[in-house]
Amino acid sequence: MAKLQDITPKHWLRRFYTLFCIIIARFIRFSRVLKNHATPSSRALKLVLLISRPQDIDLFIDIYHHARTRPDIEISFWATKRALTHFPATRKLLAEAGIQPSFHLGHGNLIAATLKLLKIDAFLNTVESTVARHKVPYLITTIANASGVHTYTMQHGFENVGLTYNDPDLGHEVRFAAQHVLTWGPVNQLPGIVAPETRRKCLAVGSPKVHLTRIDKPRKATTGTADHPPIIAVFEGLHVDRFDDRYLRLFFTDLQHLADTFTNLHFILKPHPGIVKRSRIHTEFLYSLRGIKVL
Known part of the structure; x- marks a missing residue:
């Protein structure tokens, strides 16, 4: 955990900004409940996949193609601004897959993202955690929880900090905001270092990289x-x-x-x-x- 003296004014501003988004999300959510604005059971489930790194495309592409065959699922991609600018391969891989993100997520547009979250049902990402470099996905997942969205974080590799190992440089108390953490292997085979809170969230689904398997x-x-x-x-x-x-x-x-x-x-x-x-x-x-x- 960060020490109080290590938290800069920028961090305080971001925390306040996130809290403000959470308040907006909860207010709108409960206003709808009071007005009895139920989601029509006949409409398609709206699922958003968040791209935070170029390798996320490998993780999501089969989910994307399968969802497109389902009339009961409406799927779309978001991408973090960091993924699009820091990793040049991201735009290239998205273009090759014929995918155009509908929203570019960053610290500066969390309010706009909050309003968009109120129109979706499920949110899936791969690197959301309390680790500093995962902060934007973590914040938007926290806001999604407040919006009443079903949130999922998928294991992004054989090694996943906070899930398969701990790294002193990244902090010993890595946590996930998502309601469910989707693992590649059996939950009972996760190492003992996994926090009880995280272990309770875990669901074993296997690796989604079906397209990389030889047929x-x-x-x-x-x-x-x-x-x-x-x-x-x-x-x-x-x-x-x-x-x-x-x-x-x-x-x-x-x-x-x-x-x-x-x-x-x-x-x-x-x-x-x-x-x-x-x-x-x-x-x-x-x-x-x-x-x-x-x-």
Whole structure:
């Protein structure tokens, strides 16, 4: 938790702004209840998916396509302004998928977002939490709760802070505002570090990346085995502000040694898609690897 002296006037202003939005949402919501403005059961359920990082598109695309086949669901995308400006790949991937976000969300237009929330039924995002870099999704989810919207946060990767691990640099008390947290694996297999409050919110749904699953069966060689070598996939999340040059050298040197030693294996390296700033040595190592396919 932030210390009182660490909270700047900007943070106080944002907290007040968010509280004001929550009050507006609750006032309008309860005014409708008093006037008995029930939602017509015949209309389509309105679902909003929030894009906060380029990799969210992989998580949401199958949900989007499936929902479009359902006449009882009206689906739309929002995107954070940070995702559109900080991650250049976001606009490109959205365009390739034929998706045009209907709203660009930021700290400055939370009131406009609040009024839009009052017209939707469910809100789904991936990186909402009390972590500072997840603050805008966290705030809008909090406001959505006050608006009477059903809120969901989906696990965004095998590793998800506050869900599969804790990081002292991000705080030991990571929490989620959503009413439900959708996990890729069984809830009873979550580590012991998960807060009881978070664990109670969790629902196991599996990974939604159906489009990345091979449908066709691999061809068989005459020996009866697959005609490609075993694949070793490595995820690289070496953030420049957490790992020094010595660690980088060790990581890439060891990885290259593995690839050189086990030539009967096929190595794939997947850099963290959220890393947009790398040191010179990081970049040099990444693109000088031999016998390792970098995605």
